[in-house]
Amino acid sequence: xxxxxxxxxxxxxxxxxxxxxxxxxxxxxxxxxxxxxxxxxxxxxxxxxxxxxxxxxxxxxxxxxxxxxxxxxxxxxxxxxxxxxxxxxxxxxxxxxxxxxxxxxxxxxxxxxxxxxxxxxxxxxxxxxxxxxxxxxxxxxx
Amino acid sequence: xxxxxxxxxxxxxxxxxxxxxxxxxxxxxxxxxxxxxxxxxxxxxxxxxxxxxxxxxxxxxxxxxxxxxxxxxxxxxxxxxxxxxxxxxxxxxxxxxxxxxxxxxxxxxxxxxxxxxxxxxxxxxxxxxxxxxxxxxxxxxx
Amino acid sequence: xxxxxxxxxxxxxxxxxxxxxxxxxxxxxxxxxxxxxxxxxxxxxxxxxxxxxxxxxxxxxxxxxxxxxxxxxxxxxxxxxxxxxxxxxxxxxxxxxxxxxxxxxxxxxxxxxxxxxxxxxxxxxxxxxxxxxxxxxxxxxx
Numbered sequence: 001x002x003x004x005x006x007x008x009x010x011x012x013x014x015x016x017x018x019x020x021x022x023x024x025x026x027x028x029x030x031x032x033x034x035x036x037x038x039x040x041x042x043x044x045x046x047x048x049x050x051x052x053x054x055x056x057x058x059x060x061x062x063x064x065x066x067x068x069x070x071x072x073x074x075x076x077x078x079x080x081x082x083x084x085x086x087x088x089x090x091x092x093x094x095x096x097x098x099x100x101x102x103x104x105x106x107x108x109x110x111x112x113x114x115x116x117x118x119x120x121x122x123x124x125x126x127x128x129x130x131x132x133x134x135x136x137x138x139x140x141x142x
Numbered sequence: 143x144x145x146x147x148x149x150x151x152x153x154x155x156x157x158x159x160x161x162x163x164x165x166x167x168x169x170x171x172x173x174x175x176x177x178x179x180x181x182x183x184x185x186x187x188x189x190x191x192x193x194x195x196x197x198x199x200x201x202x203x204x205x206x207x208x209x210x211x212x213x214x215x216x217x218x219x220x221x222x223x224x225x226x227x228x229x230x231x232x233x234x235x236x237x238x239x240x241x242x243x244x245x246x247x248x249x250x251x252x253x254x255x256x257x258x259x260x261x262x263x264x265x266x267x268x269x270x271x272x273x274x275x276x277x278x279x280x281x282x283x284x
Numbered sequence: 285x286x287x288x289x290x291x292x293x294x295x296x297x298x299x300x301x302x303x304x305x306x307x308x309x310x311x312x313x314x315x316x317x318x319x320x321x322x323x324x325x326x327x328x329x330x331x332x333x334x335x336x337x338x339x340x341x342x343x344x345x346x347x348x349x350x351x352x353x354x355x356x357x358x359x360x361x362x363x364x365x366x367x368x369x370x371x372x373x374x375x376x377x378x379x380x381x382x383x384x385x386x387x388x389x390x391x392x393x394x395x396x397x398x399x400x401x402x403x404x405x406x407x408x409x410x411x412x413x414x415x416x417x418x419x420x421x422x423x424x425x426x
Contacts, residue, residue, distance in 0.1 A: 030401030117172030259314030
């Protein structure tokens with residue numbers, strides 16, 4: 001199986017890796033929703049002066065899953081190998097139902113689905129209103 | 143050793159698993175304090191109109207440990223196999239000493255105890271003032 | 285390789301371990317910046333009445349890495365074995381650039397560097413403005 005190019009991944013904001021394997025597990029760095037091609041966060045609309053006008057939260061959730069998919073692909077993995085996810089929201093009331101809807105769509109065909117832990121935090125990097133941290137099962141242990 | 147029924151577990155709020163094993167580890171989904179039988183959060187008192195009047199934080203901590211115990215039991219494990227816990231509070235000042243008291247009681251006979259990381263977050267799902275994410279050592283590696 | 289003394293570690297605030305191994309991994313408890321010798325948080329200045337006057341955030345980041353180094357040393361490990369870190373800040377805007385600067389210095393010679401997830405939370409224990417949770421690769425699997 002051919003692995004995807006690292007060009008599909010967002011540029012890390014510091015000296016860290018997008019994925020690291022140890023034994024049976026592949027750890028994936030926290031993924032926001034920045035588009036790897038445009039370097040702009042998913043779902044954000046700007047006015048002519050460059051100020052943020054609206055943020056489409058559902059588009060951000062989809063952006064996060066797109067980035068997780070891209071990191072997994074580089075490792076030769078898919079969402080079927082994810083075993084644990086931490087979800088970081090910035091508002092439980094507004095975002096929890098929308099995140100659950102997109103989550104259920106994304107993992108619909110995955111059985112058993114991963115374990116999950118959801119918390120709402122004070123702030124996330126950049127214009128991310130959501131971020132996820134995933135752990136996957138490796139194809140071959142190292 | 144007979145494993146416990148999954149009927150002792152809270153109903154997940156979306157398509158995720160309560161526990162997943164990979165290699166030597168069992169990942170457990172973030173556990174709040176909802177009572178699996180009544181589906182009501184531990185320690186919460188409501189008035190006649192259904193509004194929350196008081197929340198007993200200590201009862202919530204005990205509810206979280208009860209739910210972790212129940213998930214471990216389904217896997218044929220006990221608290222003696224837990225190796226790492228993340229504790230999510232919603233107020234450090236008010237809750238940290240109470241959480242530590244119940245923690246020390248719960249893990250009194252466990253040696254060595256798990257590693258631990260405690261943070262206070264903005265919000266947790268539902269009426270949870272506390273939630274914990276645990277990782278345990280599997281009996282047999284897969 | 286001689287391992288370091290546990291006297292270089294901060295006293296845990298409850299019955300938990302600083303490090304636990306399972307299979308290929310070593311889990312490390314969340315590390316703040318308290319100095320193991322003085323039991324005082326790094327970078328904090330007090331006035332004559334014992335009130336906090338200033339907190340040097342950069343000194344706190346260095347204090348966290350010093351404490352992670354100390355826990356790793358007891359296990360016979362170094363920063364080169366770290367594979368995953370969760371960074372907990374208390375203000376993204378003020379602290380993210382400074383954390384990144386010290387992070388890049390600390391991991392400069394580490395290749396590949398660990399995966400990373402950064403969130404800003406509501407509160408951390410004591411006078412910590414930053415805390416980190418690390419997972420390392422064990423030398424010999426158990």
